[in-house]
Amino acid sequence: MHRLLFFILGFTLLAGCNKWPDRKTYQGKQLHKLVTMTSHETIEGKDYHDTLHLYVDKAGFPTLMNNETAYSRRSQDTLWFVGTYILPKVNNRYQDSLMGFIVLKNDLVTSYDPVRGPIVQFEYDSQRRLIKAHHPLSDDTYTYEFKWKGNLLTEVIKTGGYCGDSTHYAIIYEPNVPRYPNAGIAALLDGTNRIFFSKNNHSNSLLLAGYIGAIPDLAVKEIILTGSTQNIIKFANRLDKNGKLQSYQMTMTNSQYRIKRIFDD
Numbered sequence: 339m340h341r342l343l344f345f346i347l348g349f350t351l352l353a354g355c356n357k358w359p360d361r362k363t364y365q366g367k368q369l370h371k372l373v374t375m376t377s378h379e380t381i382e383g384k385d386y387h388d389t390l391h392l393y394v395d396k397a398g399f400p401t402l403m404n405n406e407t408a409y410s411r412r413s414q415d416t417l418w419f420v421g422t423y424i425l426p427k428v429n430n431r432y433q434d435s436l437m438g439f440i441v442l443k444n445d446l447v448t449s450y451d452p453v454r455g456p457i458v459q460f461e462y463d464s465q466r467r468l469i470k471a472h473h474p475l476s477d478d479t480y481t482y483e484f485k486w487k488g489n490l491l492t493e494v495i496k497t498g499g500y501c502g503d504s505t506h507y508a509i510i511y512e513p514n515v516p517r518y519p520n521a522g523i524a525a526l527l528d529g530t531n532r533i534f535f536s537k538n539n540h541s542n543s544l545l546l547a548g549y550i551g552a553i554p555d556l557a558v559k560e561i562i563l564t565g566s567t568q569n570i571i572k573f574a575n576r577l578d579k580n581g582k583l584q585s586y587q588m589t590m591t592n593s594q595y596r597i598k599r600i601f602d603d
Contacts (some may be wrong), residue, residue: 339395340408349487350599362393365396367396367413368395368396369393369394369395369554370393370394370395370396371391371393372392372393372394372546373390373391373392373546373601374389374390374391374392374601374602375378375389375390375392375546375600375601376388376389376390376597376599376602377389377390377597377598377600378597378598378599378600379596379597380594380595380596380597381594381595383594384602386539390542390543390546392543392547394407394547394548400407401443405565413471423475432487440544442549444466445548445549446460446462446466446549446550447460447544447549447550448460448461450544452582456473456474456475457474458471458472458473459471459472459473460550460551462551465552466551466552467484467486467491467551467552468484468491468526468550468551468552469483469484469485469486470482470483470484471484473568475499477500478498478499478500479498480496480497480498480499481496481498482494482495482496482499483495483497486552489517489552489554489555489556490509490511490522490529490554490555490556491509491525491526491529491554492508492509493506493507493508493509494506494507494509494529494599495507501566503565503566503567504565504566505563505564505565505566505567506563506565507529507561507562507563507565508561508562508564509525509529509554509556509558509561510559510560510561510562511554511556511557511559512556512558512559512575512577513555513558513559515557515577515581516580516581517555517556517581518555518556518577518580518581518582518583519553519555520553520554520555520583521554521555521556521557521577521581521582521583522553522554522555522556522557522558523545523546523553523554523583524557524573524588524599525553525554525558525561525584526545526550526553527542527545527599528569528571528588528597529558529561556581557573557575557577557581557583557586558573558575559572559575561573568592569590569591569592569593570590570591570592571588571589571590571591572588572589572590573586573587573588574586574587574589583601584600584601585598585599585600585601586598
């Protein structure tokens with residue numbers, strides 16, 4: 339029950355009220371809509387559109403996504419998750435069925451093993467802040483070290499790969515705006531080489547559902563990349579007067595990649 343209360347309080351900024359109902363019944367279970375996130379991406383001149391509707395059960399587990407059924411069950415500290423996505427293509431749509439094996443400890447994901455992808459491992463501190471992630475990619479393994487100052491993630495250091503490269507991410511937040519729960523979600527969702535957001539896994543949903551730890555409470559202004567990768571990621575945020583995040587648009591200095599995420603309210 340305490341996690342459900344956390345979801346309701348912490349993700350008020352993300353809860354949508356569009357044509358999708360706030361509650362649904364699936365296999366006799368009452369589900370609560372946690373978030374509707376609409377993403378508009380421009381990659382190499384092509385536009386992509388994706389909408390994620392995330393529903394959770396009373397325990398807070400992701401249970402229904404993108405109008406396609408999914409289910410989860412829990413046995414001690416292990417969550418077995420099966421879902422179906424509807425993924426956009428340029429001229430048509432196609433289904434992609436996925437399975438994931440997720441290990442939980444204190445309601446935090448410590449290991450995520452998707453069928454179509456490598457195992458990602460996560461470590462946290464005593465304040466439920468993510469401090470390290472191990473992300474295998476092909477024959478290489480990347481390690482992410484996360485540094486926090488209070489409620490704000492300020493630095494990410496990525497090391498590894500074939501050449502042992504290192505990239506430093508310095509995260510700068512909007513000045514003179516109120517703090518609001520989860521307003522800085524872009525720092526984790528888009529700020530670390532997109533480790534948490536991908537159309538071919540469920541890790542973005544786990545992040546949104548609060549299973550990958552604390553989320554910064556100030557909107558992100560920019561992220562400066564130095565080292566083996568150099569870039570500046572700029573964020574244009576739309577906030578209400580209380581600092582509540584309604585949308586953000588992300589652009590990169592050295593790339594034509596653009597993305598806008600809208601959190602319906």
